[in-house]
Amino acid sequence: MDGPLIPGLEQIGFGGDYNPDGWPEHVLKEDMELMRRAGVNLVTVGVFSWYAIEPRAGTYDFAWLDATIERLDKAGVGVCLATPTAGPPAWFWRANPDARVLDRQGHTLGTAARGIGCPSSATYRDAAARVASALAERYGEHPAVKLWHVHNEYGVPVFDCYCATSAAAFRTWLRARYGTVAALNRAWGTVFWGQRYSDWAEIEPPVRAATAANPTHQLDYQRFSNDELLDCYRAERDAIRAHSSRPVTTNLMTTNRQTPDYWAWAPEMDLIANDHYLTAEREDAHVDLALSADLTRSYAQGRPWVLMEHSTSAVNWQPRNLAKAPGELRRNSLQHVARGADATLFFQFRAHPFGAEKFHSAMVPQAGPDTRVFREVSELGADLALLRGVLGSRVRAEVAILWDPPSFWAQDLEWRPSVDLDHRAQIEAHYRALWDRNVTVAFAHPAASLDGYRLVIAPASYLLSAAAASNLSRYVSEGGNLLVSYFSGIVNECEHMPDGPMPGQLREVLGLTVEEFLPLRAGQLVRLGGGGLGSRWAEHVELGAATCLDTFADGPASGRPAVAVHAFGSGRAWYLATSPDAATLAGLLASVLATSGVSADVEAGEGLEHVVRRGDGQDFHFWINHSGVDREVGAVGRELLSGTPVAGSITVPAGDVRIVSTVAAG
């Protein structure tokens, strides 16, 4: 049981982004009333308000923000105060054209949207730190201010810049990383294609070339870009800390297709905050939500965290922005809480009726408060108020899935053995199979301690550092269970394949080698001897000390091992050499989980999600019924939303949620 995640907030945080600039007084007044009705206790203010508080360079005007914070404070609503640095004002762009972002094609990006300046630009960084400092100086100890929200979604919509300033900063970064040009040449393998450098000044950002650029060069540019963004964050955070004792965070987007390396960011943040949006057309969007929440909690080292943004209904930037069905926003929010969120906020409290996001949903829709959405928001607020006891409790996981953004960056470079190698799809397939069995998952960096896990899964660990590979070996040899899928352990941190057969970093622990990749044709299926089906990938596995569990029955690897297991030290390592269909993977995982001693919970029925948060002496069982059928589950304790005792079993109606507090099991 942790102390309060956000000091001074004694309940589950509930609210959203609040942008009251430009609204007439009567609306502002109604806002306070609606916040009260909805049980809002925390709102994010100021995300894009740079122009409002610094209308001219160096001239601050806090009148509007003073009034806003005062109004919220009077209404008893806490403030998550944002620095506005994801939206430099027009005067900034005009005065500092060199701070604009140059993309990889050589286009200077326009400024009529939102977005960071060149992350390496001292002009941008200094201006950002100054405005953060001014805010902190004024509001750092204001009683309404509970939390700092630096910038917005670092890396979106700009992750990297290729301007001359960035090029110079990249060279500086490389010097620090490699010390000598010779070391860089070794790390980048510049002997290939004759790319050897003799002077730092010869090195450029990997702008679009006639063909594939050196992959280590590209990977280092992503590392550099990540570090530059993180430096931007640090500069603002430090400016705030000089004036404020409140926790500082920034809103991550943990499941974006390309993200910064949040493992490096998390230690710099006082708490972890995440933005999550459903992919509305996905039928399994709630499983992706669970993954996002588990990943966020993992970045938080298991501690509670803040859901900084999600949506009450449709977003506006997907191809087809499906609205949420009745009950869905409540299930979504409580899913996040079940998986460790101690605050669930929406983008946004009330939408502006103009601008690029006017079709994004809000807590108060365009149609006003007498709407399904606002009613559901209010009901949710009432529910959350009943969950104060959950605050600070923790979710435990016996299974870890490896997750490493730099490995994804590396794998996503061009010229891989197959375009069907998709790390996210591989991870999601394994995650889904575990979710279906109500096995709660943590995500782990491959070099982090894995001691607490009964089973570790590496569905897609293309790049493994030597340290990470040793870590996995040690984990297994000391009794751990490891399931590795194909195309893992292929390259080291320099993006080099270790000497000898693949998977160089893992062949000892797996007790086998891969002689050759045998990617499949588009849509091609291969049968396995055990009756399963694979697609996308096969390979030529040569068993060492490992034992074959299943074979390819046809296709290019016909007759060769498809699944193997290796007793290594006190543990076991499984290997999976194809992309199995859902049933095949479920069967394999059932066996792996059983062998690993992981308990699964499948009795409740399909679509009934079950997660446990553990507090001091009590467990909070969350049952979330995503199906259209009522489900009955066994439980003894008290149902928190209704306040009724549960003696033996409880029905979770279709689409509904039940939360039962019980005496802690362990």
Added chain:
Amino acid sequence: MDGPLIPGLEQIGFGGDYNPDGWPEHVLKEDMELMRRAGVNLVTVGVFSWYAIEPRAGTYDFAWLDATIERLDKAGVGVCLATPTAGPPAWFWRANPDARVLDRQGHTLGTAARGIGCPSSATYRDAAARVASALAERYGEHPAVKLWHVHNEYGVPVFDCYCATSAAAFRTWLRARYGTVAALNRAWGTVFWGQRYSDWAEIEPPVRAATAANPTHQLDYQRFSNDELLDCYRAERDAIRAHSSRPVTTNLMTTNRQTPDYWAWAPEMDLIANDHYLTAEREDAHVDLALSADLTRSYAQGRPWVLMEHSTSAVNWQPRNLAKAPGELRRNSLQHVARGADATLFFQFRAHPFGAEKFHSAMVPQAGPDTRVFREVSELGADLALLRGVLGSRVRAEVAILWDPPSFWAQDLEWRPSVDLDHRAQIEAHYRALWDRNVTVAFAHPAASLDGYRLVIAPASYLLSAAAASNLSRYVSEGGNLLVSYFSGIVNECEHMPDGPMPGQLREVLGLTVEEFLPLRAGQLVRLGGGGLGSRWAEHVELGAATCLDTFADGPASGRPAVAVHAFGSGRAWYLATSPDAATLAGLLASVLATSGVSADVEAGEGLEHVVRRGDGQDFHFWINHSGVDREVGAVGRELLSGTPVAGSITVPAGDVRIVSTVAAG
């Protein structure tokens, strides 16, 4: 009955673009003979001849053009004289590199093709006006010259430019539109994403940014670009008028996917001219042709108009340039005449055997005059000569469909609720249902007088100005019938959603509100209670005073209204909340037409088009049989193409056309 559309042309205009530069004498001589055989009486000369008449800056050479006009005059062929400003000569581009177009990505466009200079460039505009003036001075009163054709297809292939000259002109345009930066900030909603401006100089064209630019900013850039093009036209027109009494026009492309706002152009033109090309692979290309003709006639306020370009057979720029089938060019031409064209011209009389368009068809094909195409052209010429009586007669429509290019510009910006929101598809679906019933349609600007129409349809009026919305309300309250489809009346001219529930501008007249959009998945179908089917879209309608006519039977809006009607003042307003399939829409329209008192003509049979032009005391009934089956229709009068009397009925053979002159009905 109007006076002659083109003074001095006493017949239906017939001919094409004529580019005789570069041909040997014997071909020029043959041209005159072939024009005679085909009955050509009007050709467009000089569209891309700038280099020929101004071979060096300021030096004119009219020898070639003198000879050409003389030759045509002697042959009794009228001249539609073009200004050549859509193809500045090579010397111009070399001397004026700053007049080149910079695209939205930041690429300067090359000059080895055709295309306007930067529309805001004074250098380009002055050069264009000078060459127009020189032409008018020399040929303005030449007896052969019947009509002026300014430029070519404004907006194609260049609609907008993003260079520094354009940026400065945009700021000037904004000052004129908004007066103050504060007013601009309000109109653009720059409070969103912190985009507020404090100085005109901060404002740039909306070049490609990292994400979606401010939509009002983008919309205003399209308005600005439209106005700049229109100013280019006006400058040339005025230069011509100083020396010539002949009518001045420019060839529109009314049904291009993106067009200028031709409602603003039409009053500046002495007559309306249009270019229309079939989308060759569309099976219903002739329905699209009818729409184009009706729209062109509507821009002409119902007066006759000129079809400046269409093709005798294949074009060259579509993916698969299907040739026209035998008889098709005649049906196409007479369809245009039926719908108000008093001249039908082709691009082109004879094709050059080189250059970018050598595979475009012509009146005289590459294979020469002894060809199907030239024979059909000649037969058409003979037919048209029999239609002199039709000249000046008018087509009447009882139904109007709303059409507003700026609304389309706005809707086509990014981040709409669904990519399946397609204004053109919506309009075409309604048009097709009316065409199938031989209901003749006019297109109307939403703020224009609608008094003459029994029914007004708004299939896709996303943006409605306050004036337009009032206009629609007044129309209904005074007894009109209005059918509105979903995603109409959503934003005002600033691209803001009015306060309160959607559709803000129309909720009173419709007697309902839309609480939430419920876009459908790709390919998803929803059933309606009345047995129909919808796709793409559903929404949460809350009825006010309106009456529900049909409901959603499944899908996200299950149980809610899908079709409603509202008695408002002396009229009625229907609302349609999904995209119905063809049969469902036909059923709805049958009922709406009947209620509105609109007469339909469905007895003749599928594919038989029937349109009436009304002259002084007589009606001209055009029957065009697009089907493969002979059709018999009732008629009394005289068939004009055969000169035979019709007493009671007439057969329209498959693929053929009959035009019967009768005593006027009304």
Added chain:
Amino acid sequence: MDGPLIPGLEQIGFGGDYNPDGWPEHVLKEDMELMRRAGVNLVTVGVFSWYAIEPRAGTYDFAWLDATIERLDKAGVGVCLATPTAGPPAWFWRANPDARVLDRQGHTLGTAARGIGCPSSATYRDAAARVASALAERYGEHPAVKLWHVHNEYGVPVFDCYCATSAAAFRTWLRARYGTVAALNRAWGTVFWGQRYSDWAEIEPPVRAATAANPTHQLDYQRFSNDELLDCYRAERDAIRAHSSRPVTTNLMTTNRQTPDYWAWAPEMDLIANDHYLTAEREDAHVDLALSADLTRSYAQGRPWVLMEHSTSAVNWQPRNLAKAPGELRRNSLQHVARGADATLFFQFRAHPFGAEKFHSAMVPQAGPDTRVFREVSELGADLALLRGVLGSRVRAEVAILWDPPSFWAQDLEWRPSVDLDHRAQIEAHYRALWDRNVTVAFAHPAASLDGYRLVIAPASYLLSAAAASNLSRYVSEGGNLLVSYFSGIVNECEHMPDGPMPGQLREVLGLTVEEFLPLRAGQLVRLGGGGLGSRWAEHVELGAATCLDTFADGPASGRPAVAVHAFGSGRAWYLATSPDAATLAGLLASVLATSGVSADVEAGEGLEHVVRRGDGQDFHFWINHSGVDREVGAVGRELLSGTPVAGSITVPAGDVRIVSTVAAG
């Protein structure tokens, strides 16, 4: 029987690209041992080693290369010494930013990959010639050096550059081609769209414009780019010849989608070398291989040639890099030998475990020599050692297919009658039908002598010069048999259509004209009267003296000729007006081959390839069984791989190869 292709190499050349830079000593030692085991006798050294031998501008360091060549020489392995000019070193790019390539969009390409400098840059060319000269001076007469390999794959990844240097060079090239601006205006047809030039300085490269640029302008830019690349090659070759007597070549990529005009390159090369890679997902990749080999042999005027690169298994740059199946690398290699290769080399001997191509296969895989791939490589080496007698023997072809890269460049420009006009698909369809009948094919330039062929096929000769058209007519009139497919003979070398009906250049020899193209809809099929099926294309053929052999039974050309034949002089010319399906084409070709007196070999069965190389007094019959079924064929002689006599027949096992030496037939 030719003399040795590579003097000093007395066996079929066997080996691969060898890039030993950066490997430790023990690997280099193992390399020599593995080369011995595999029977390697020729390796390519230095392709990307510019940085190694000229580490600073003007400073050479040959230590590494000396050692490498010495080591190979001691091991008895010949050296194909490459100039490294496809990979300028980093110092070069830094010192010479103006030598970078500017693409057609206006982007300067980055240098962190491989690629040529601007081909027109004197800076680049001089630097390249200097390094070639330095290499030749040092190694030109080294006994180990057998062959020079200039640059690498000219045209890949950069074919054209649009920088100011290129623009100036283009103007120079145009002056030389046309002499006067007036002549250029005529050739380019600048009268169209008013593009006439009055000064050379007005002419620019055809950078991206708002719409289609002048096609002759574009075509000339490709000719110019080809010539500039060829000049780069000549400069290096001449620098080498000044110091070396060894043959000089460069590795072509004959079947790339876009290639230089290798007919112009071949006479500049001492021998022809080719790179060929399977399109791994194509089921008929081995037929494409045969086409590539036949084309390469044709560029070599029928003489033996060198396969400079192919792969032992997967490549790394295709969407799905399927590995080769067991036996496939041997069949591929022996297919090349069967079709005239006297050397078959792989990219690459051993792969670097880093860089952009680490997933490309090699003779020694990442997994080392104890692998299927290295075993198959070694078996192949042993096989090839048995084929010394084949060296210098020649393949004969009775059928020629026309092939002309500039025609392909022209056809691939925008705005053709149909996007389904695909010259490669047309050629491959005809080639496949001949391959299925074991009819060996040569490829011929349309203006080259065709005297030796019984049948010439023009499946896709869109552009034909006047000389080429005369050549075809003369060939037929003197007794040849010519089969022409649609969209051939349409334009001349200026990309102009000749006067009169199409196909202007071929209508006399074909005895027919094409009045109009009638392209089909996407996926549309048309039936032929003879029972066949066509797709993509139909046309309106008017017979002159030709005789109709088959008609269109439906579709837009219904009732008109689809296949015709014309007796012309002593020969015959067939015409095919649609794209027939495989069975229809096979039927037509069976008849055309029989009439032309071409012998086919279809008895062996599907998938059994049969090619004959003829030496002095003996024929070498290669049977390559691509099927899964053993095949028996008639033969008398000696099987070379097993050394066993063959008396009457021999079985070619599934997937296997048999090579029988017999007494020459002719």
